[in-house]
Amino acid sequence: MKQPALSQTPGTLALRRDDAEQLAARFKLLSDPGRVQIVYALLESGELRVGEIAGTVEASESATSHQLRQLRLAGLVRANRVGREVRYRIADSHVRLLLDVAVEHYLHDHGDHR
């Protein structure tokens, strides 16, 4: 058997606060342009050193490292050291789909609304 898809308070179809927080946390990871660029770059390249990422994203190495830390702590990317370098790669198989869907989203409907 499977567990229920989402924790469900009987009698309501509403999303529990708990679940909403988890979901929001996931989205929050991708709510920063720098992190989106990092994730995208890793999806494209498979594996990159911190320096390369910083270069691609045009951010300082420190800022990049801080961003990578967040992604790492959230389990979205994984790091492995090779000599003095640290190489990062995507660790979460769902991110690609999530980004793809968002790209579609972005392409179809954008503009200002009242």
Add this chain to the structure above:
Amino acid sequence: MKQPALSQTPGTLALRRDDAEQLAARFKLLSDPGRVQIVYALLESGELRVGEIAGTVEASESATSHQLRQLRLAGLVRANRVGREVRYRIADSHVRLLLDVAVEHYLHDHGDHR
């Protein structure tokens, strides 16, 4: 013919800052638990009054209204007045998929990482 999927700086596969900002902005809308709950509730119910939404989400009507404003300005929801009430509904067909993917994401892999 179709336009290129994403603005592409020739010679690089990297996501342009511009595009990254657009994508991040979309994710940012769903990066707040309250807004996730609102969107979820609207996806479930089709159409809801502000008061109902506030009740469901257990937030003040003012806070809810502020959140709805963001979603509305971003074109994610649409409002229509009926008497003194204002009814909101999802205006962006892609949101459902985005949330669904995130839910899958959330169900499969969560926990703490080093």
Add this chain to the structure above:
DNA sequence: TGTACATATGAGCATATGTTCATGTATTGT
């Protein structure tokens, strides 16, 4: 062991975000 290189991390700071509280606007009913 000492130095250079690659990355990580903490503190501090400026800005962004979400809430509340007060007030404004639209609509209905008396």
Add this chain to the structure above:
DNA sequence: ACAATACATGAACATATGCTCATATGTACA
């Protein structure tokens, strides 16, 4: 016209976020 209802909005404020700068850690090489 007046009061009540439903929602929107602006200002103020507390907290969160992401950056820089300084410093720490880990690795390679002389």
